[in-house]
Amino acid sequence: MTPSTTPKASLLLSAKNLTCIRQDRLLFDALSFDVFAGDIIQVEGPNGSGKTSLLRILTGLSQPYEGQVLFQSTATHNKENLQAITRYREEYQQNLLYFGHLSGIKGEMTVEENLNFNIALHGDNADGQAQALTNVNLMGFEDNLASNLSAGQHRRTALARLYQSNAPIWILDEPFTAIDKQGVSDLEALFLAHAQRGGCIILTTHQDLSALANTQLKKITLDYSNDIAFD
Numbered sequence: 001m002t003p004s005t006t007p008k009a010s011l012l013l014s015a016k017n018l019t020c021i022r023q024d025r026l027l028f029d030a031l032s033f034d035v036f037a038g039d040i041i042q043v044e045g046p047n048g049s050g051k052t053s054l055l056r057i058l059t060g061l062s063q064p065y066e067g068q069v070l071f072q073s074t075a076t077h078n079k080e081n082l083q084a085i086t087r088y089r090e091e092y093q094q095n096l097l098y099f100g101h102l103s104g105i106k107g108e109m110t111v112e113e114n115l116n117f118n119i120a121l122h123g124d125n126a127d128g129q130a131q132a133l134t135n136v137n138l139m140g141f142e143d144n145l146a147s148n149l150s151a152g153q154h155r156r157t158a159l160a161r162l163y164q165s166n167a168p169i170w171i172l173d174e175p176f177t178a179i180d181k182q183g184v185s186d187l188e189a190l191f192l193a194h195a196q197r198g199g200c201i202i203l204t205t206h207q208d209l210s211a212l213a214n215t216q217l218k219k220i221t222l223d224y225s226n227d228i229a230f231d
């Protein structure tokens, strides 16, 4: 009898010995971890502990004091081809969706124009803006100027990008801010679906991700004492 084997998930991203210093304060030191297809990783820690700094390093928007971030590149035909994100910047950006504190939504444009703009800029998903509008529950608001939306509706307009993207690596800074209970559970369902189709998510949130607890939810904890836990 042949022993059954579980196929090994592919490695999408690898952080190697990341050290981050801000204003003479060591936020984290020699932080290493791997992110596989199907992983959902929650970065947690108190305010100011370095969560956003870590996410920005993972996107390539800022540089670590030491260490590097590698991703699975298809630039050569090797099966395992981890490359520095700084080396194949353009290819990495095509694999990445970053949702930061700034929404990227233009107040002087309508909801529909913003969604179309997203598609033109990043987008790729055949379902297009009509489906994204339904997914974020903004039907009927498509002609509203974004500047006239409530904080939650504004955030939902920004979050439509998640439904419009085919990028495998999602890095999301506080995606649940201003989102109501139904919206939170819709997002959790979206995260699960993304992980199940082989993507990965690295996010910060102070939200208890109870709906994701039985999945491949992992946690990276940063704290002021510079003791860094990864489990």
Ligand SMILES: Nc1ncnc2c1ncn2[C@@H]1O[C@H](COP(=O)(O)OP(=O)(O)OP(=O)(O)O)[C@@H](O)[C@H]1O
Pocket: 022, 023, 027, 045, 046, 047, 048, 049, 050, 051, 052, 053, 054
């Ligand atoms: N570009 C920068 N220049 C100087 N200091 C910075 C910079 N970015 C962040 N910091 C400092 O680094 C520390 C960590 O900031 P960061 O935003 O990463 O924390 P955080 O854990 O995401 O916080 P929060 O939970 O409040 O969002 C803070 O003390 C902040 O002032």
